[in-house]
Amino acid sequence: GIQVEQSPPDLILQEGANSTLRCNFSDSVNNLQWFHQNPWGQLINLFYIPSGTKQNGRLSATTVATERYSLLYISSSQTTDSGVYFCAVRGNRDDKIIFGKGTRLHILP
Amino acid sequence: GAVVSQHPSWVICKSGTSVKIECRSLDFQATTMFWYRQFPKQSLMLMATSNEGSKATYEQGVEKDKFLINHASLTLSTLTVTSAHPEDSSFYICSAKRGQGFNTEAFFGQGTRLTVV
Numbered sequence: 436g437i438q439v440e441q442s443p444p445d446l447i448l449q450e451g452a453n454s455t456l457r458c459n460f461s462d463s464v465n466n467l468q469w470f471h472q473n474p475w476g477q478l479i480n481l482f483y484i485p486s487g488t489k490q491n492g493r494l495s496a497t498t499v500a501t502e503r504y505s506l507l508y509i510s511s512s513q514t515t516d517s518g519v520y521f522c523a524v525r526g527n528r529d530d531k532i533i534f535g536k537g538t539r540l541h542i543l544p
Numbered sequence: 545g546a547v548v549s550q551h552p553s554w555v556i557c558k559s560g561t562s563v564k565i566e567c568r569s570l571d572f573q574a575t576t577m578f579w580y581r582q583f584p585k586q587s588l589m590l591m592a593t594s595n596e597g598s599k600a601t602y603e604q605g606v607e608k609d610k611f612l613i614n615h616a617s618l619t620l621s622t623l624t625v626t627s628a629h630p631e632d633s634s635f636y637i638c639s640a641k642r643g644q645g646f647n648t649e650a651f652f653g654q655g656t657r658l659t660v661v
Contacts (some may be wrong), residue, residue, distance in 0.1 A: 466648065466649070466650070468649065468650065470652070475650075475654070475655075476582075476637070476654070476655040476657070477634055477635065477654045477655065478652040478655075480649070480651065480652075482647040491630070521587065521588070523588075523650075525650075530576060531578070531590055531593065532578060532590070532595060532639065532650050533590065534587045534588045534589075534590075535581075535587065536586070536587045537587055539585075
């Protein structure tokens, strides 16, 4: 099945810093989503981005489908940005949504 | 965005009992729903794909007799953990796909934290 790798696994930054999270996938995808999991476990949809670039406030994402990667950018980080960020993809062969292992982000005040 | 509601948010049960978790799509119809399991500080692992009106498709290693899935309507899927044991304690999350086809967005419930004592 399709493999999803996220990097870095952990990231510690000072408040106000910018960060880039990466998601590599092993096969063509029809769907790619970025999520933020809050401390209570809720998955918050950040972006639905199988290709191209999107922006939402301080967050933006770019997916280069032909090169099989996606990037999530967080600018001017705030402590509330802390948590785990997951990339999830759906390949061409079936309907399954497969998650990467996540990036655990810590924003220090 | 679309809303998926999961109930209960947390449950404690005794070993040997069964627990039912509900997943509802509140403002859209979902022919396909997915059930995931997440251990502490780990990723979400797909357990099964639930299709309305047909049998669920289980991932390798997931016991279909222990984790019963029923997708009886276009807005409701249920996961029943039968004869629960402490090792079944985990965070269970459901997802519903809005629309048909592969290039559709998925939305997730808030999760259910199951503790078996």
